[in-house]
Amino acid sequence: MVTGSAPNRPKKPRWSGGRYPPKRRVCFFCRDKVESIDYKDAARFGRYVNERAKIEPRRRTGTCARHQRMLARAIKRARHLALLPIIPEHVRLGIAVGAAAPIAEAEAAKLKPVAVPQAPAEPTSDEKTD
Numbered sequence: 001m002v003t004g005s006a007p008n009r010p011k012k013p014r015w016s017g018g019r020y021p022p023k024r025r026v027c028f029f030c031r032d033k034v035e036s037i038d039y040k041d042a043a044r045f046g047r048y049v050n051e052r053a054k055i056e057p058r059r060r061t062g063t064c065a066r067h068q069r070m071l072a073r074a075i076k077r078a079r080h081l082a083l084l085p086i087i088p089e090h091v092r093l094g095i096a097v098g099a100a101a102p103i104a105e106a107e108a109a110k111l112k113p114v115a116v117p118q119a120p121a122e123p124t125s126d127e128k129t130d
């Protein structure tokens with residue numbers, strides 16, 4: 001008997017009922033030719049944070065390694081500025097969860113009297129004349 005080889009083994013299906021069905025996924029950021037992910041765009045990448053305020057894994061979203069790294073950094077920065085939830089409690093209270101939070105801002109304000117800092121305005125210094 002030869003060990004270490006299985007010549008007549010039937011081909012296994014690619015997916016055996018696990019959590020993540022195989023699906024051809026395209027990195028949204030690659031598709032849109034995104035070169036850098038801005039932490040101020042919390043509304044855009046809010047959907048990469050699940051209801052437990054965790055960053056969705058790559059295997060689920062299809063994001064490529066490069067963009068996943070950028071995304072993770074942007075999400076962490078956005079959290080620091082309270083643009084995204086950090087703990088599930090924040091989600092429950094309706095703190096801005098990117099695009100997934102159509103809850104009236106007044107409602108959210110009533111629930112939590114914490115001011116969500118506005119993203120700093122871009123300095124408009126197109127023309128500099130000294």
Ligand SMILES: [Zn+2]
Pocket residue numbers: 027028029030031063064065066067068
């Ligand atoms: Zn990508």
